[in-house]
Amino acid sequence: MSDAMEVDSEVDGPRGAKRKADVLDDNTPQRRIKPLDEDVINKIAAGEIIVAPVNALKELMENSVDAGSTTVDVSVKEGGLKLLQITDNGSGIEKEDLPILCQRFTTSKLQKFEDLQTIATYGFRGEALASISHIAHLTVTTKTRDSECAWRAHYGSGVLVPAKPGQSPDPKPVSGRQGTQITVEDLFFSVPTRRRAFRSPANEYNKILDMVGRYAIHCAGVGFTCKKHGESSKGISVSPNASCLDRIRQIYGASVANELTEFETEDDQWGFKAKGLATNANYSTKKTTLLLFINNRCVESTNIRKAIEQTYASFLPKNSHPFVYLSLEIDPRRVDVNVHPTKQEVNFLNEDETIQAVCEHLRSKLAEVDASRTFLTQTLLPAGGRAASSTQALPPTASSKTTPSSSRRAPPRNETSLVRTDTNLRKITSMLPPARPGGDTSNPPSRLFQAPVPESMDFETAPEQRQPTACHLHSIKELRAEVREDMHNELTDIFANHTFVGIVDERRRLAAIQAGVKLYMIDYGRVCYEYFYQLGLTDFGNFGVVQFQPPLDIRSLLSSSPSLLTEYEEEEDDEEEDLGPEEKAKIIEAVVEKLIERREMLLEYFSLEVSPAGELCSVPLLVNGYEAPLAKLPGFLVRLGPCVDWTEEKACFESFLKELAGFYVPERLPPRKVTKDDDDGCLDSADEREEDAKTEVEKRIDRRRRDVRWALEHVLFPAFKARLVGTKSIMEAGGVVEVADLKGLYRVFERC
Known part of the structure; x- marks a missing residue:
């Protein structure tokens, strides 16, 4: 018996080990496939x-x-x-x-x-x-x-x-x-x-x-x-006769029912109807409560849950979540119900488009209901050091807690927890003196601000008149998914709940924002680039239009450009290689031919219209209220030739949208010019003559500086709250740096 066991052990080997064919003998039983018992x-x-x-x-x-x-x-x-x-x-x-x-x-x-x-x-x-x-x-x-x-x-x-x-x-x-x-x-x-x-x-x-x-x-x-x-x-x-609102009140309590907003939408193109109840910005909890029904079946959907949480990120403070009851009725022919043993999940066609349509409608309803909220805040009197209690109406994105009654006595002042909530308060730029050019006064203004278009040219911005079209291109969906995969959750929350403090340095494109009790330095050039790229993916095929009247001759526009090969973001002291007239003409002609060849695609997808004769009739409009720097227009057109991959669909769209985002990024502005009064009248006669010669250029620069400042504060940074997805690439590029923590600063001051 022991011998037999030893032989079996040698043949079989260790448990789980594969047996070689030459080890098996004729007496080894074969494992046959048999049906399981019923x-x-x-x-x-x-x-x-x-x-x-x-x-x-x-x-x-x-x-x-x-x-x-x-x-x-x-x-x-x-x-x-x-x-x-x-x-x-x-x-x-x-x-x-x-x-x-x-x-x-x-x-x-x-x-x-x-x-x-x-x-x-x-x-x-x-x-x-x-x-x-x-x-x-x-x-x-x-x-x-x-x-x-x-x-x-x-x-x-x-x-x-x-x-x-x-x-x-x-x-x-x-x-x-x-x-x-x-x-x-x-x-x-x-x-x-x-x-x-x-x-x-x-x-x-x-x-x-x-x-x-x-x-x-x-x-x-x-x-x-x-x-x-x-x-x-x-x-x-x-009770069978109870309304939906009463049922929620009975089951989840009055605190939820009193803050509910009803919403309802439908879309025949995607074949769905959606209705439900969602809490407004006055209610929040530690965990999202989502009651999701698709064709009356209670199911779970991670994608819908994440989309709803992202929608509420613009309305609720950090780490706060909503209560949402959502009922989706989808054409049964679009739904596959037999994908989960417990029927806990279902699959349906056009899931991304349906979720986006529902969340956009929900966002609009929340914006209507939560136009303002009442907060009990504490402010410092301008002339005194004592605190005063006041009631202010703040936007729903402010990171403060609501107080049931404005008549309640203000809580004890805690300076280490004060959070900036009013964007109309004094900005950091008002505390900075005008920048003195120093030894750079002799340098001429950057070519960035020399108008590259004829003075007689006029242009106008206008939204598209056609109906919005849905994007069915798989390549665009993949690019959108890549942005979602690159999302940095903490950075997204910072942008969604930030308060704009001010512009710090226009030459280096730095701005300061506050989120919670922390102060951050933002490279708004890098952040704007990411925002415009994401905007291009979101609004793909539905851009507005910047129309030129009369149209611009592209050849003349590029011929008047100081350089065709250097970017308009380089340092002023960088050396650039001069091109001969023949080489420059070849580059211009190659760019114009490529734009004319692709003009139908450019007009359909990007609202960039090029005439058969090589005239530029329009460029895309990405954001209402912000004018792209037209000084960068020649560089943008030149880069469309060699920097866009025209051979493959996904690479083409990605590279074009990145070039478009680079075109829209605010340009680097030179230091503010010092006047005679600022320098106590110390300029000599030569400096005065040079100053008079640059008056028109400096005025144009000042106008552009005011426009950019206004757009950053009132258009772009508010847009970051609602639409920007903070990505890991922004963090890796050093686009956001924490410079101060309010509580940490108070500890330092206490030691002093």
């Missing part, structure tokens, strides 16, 4: 569908609603593991159907596979009762309207079984009211390992309460009750 198959399937008591409840409750019930009563013992009973007043089950009621794939809602494309009921596969009968003791008592009595049947492993040993398994007549009562006892008795995994019946009962509450809110005209077995008090009790 009972094993059914228990495996049951374990996939009924994961916890709440899954069994969901299936049974949906069957009750499908049966036309107006009342659904749920009774639970030990979290549903000992007893789970659902009683309804629906249409009931015919006696003749009871023998096959718990067999797998028996249903009255589906006859052929094509019916899945138009399914409009909760259940359709006929697996719920069959799965429950394999892992629990199941009893069904039912009565139809035409039946003289109710019938009770007991099930085990999918078939009728006797109530007691020795009795007949056939259904027994009993007294009862119309409807169906399903009793599930000793759930998972045949799967002891899973049963032992449920250590807290109270936790399972809370899950059941949550599920009943969700369907109680959604199913209008149906009353729901849920309680522990043997107790008179009910965890949930909702």
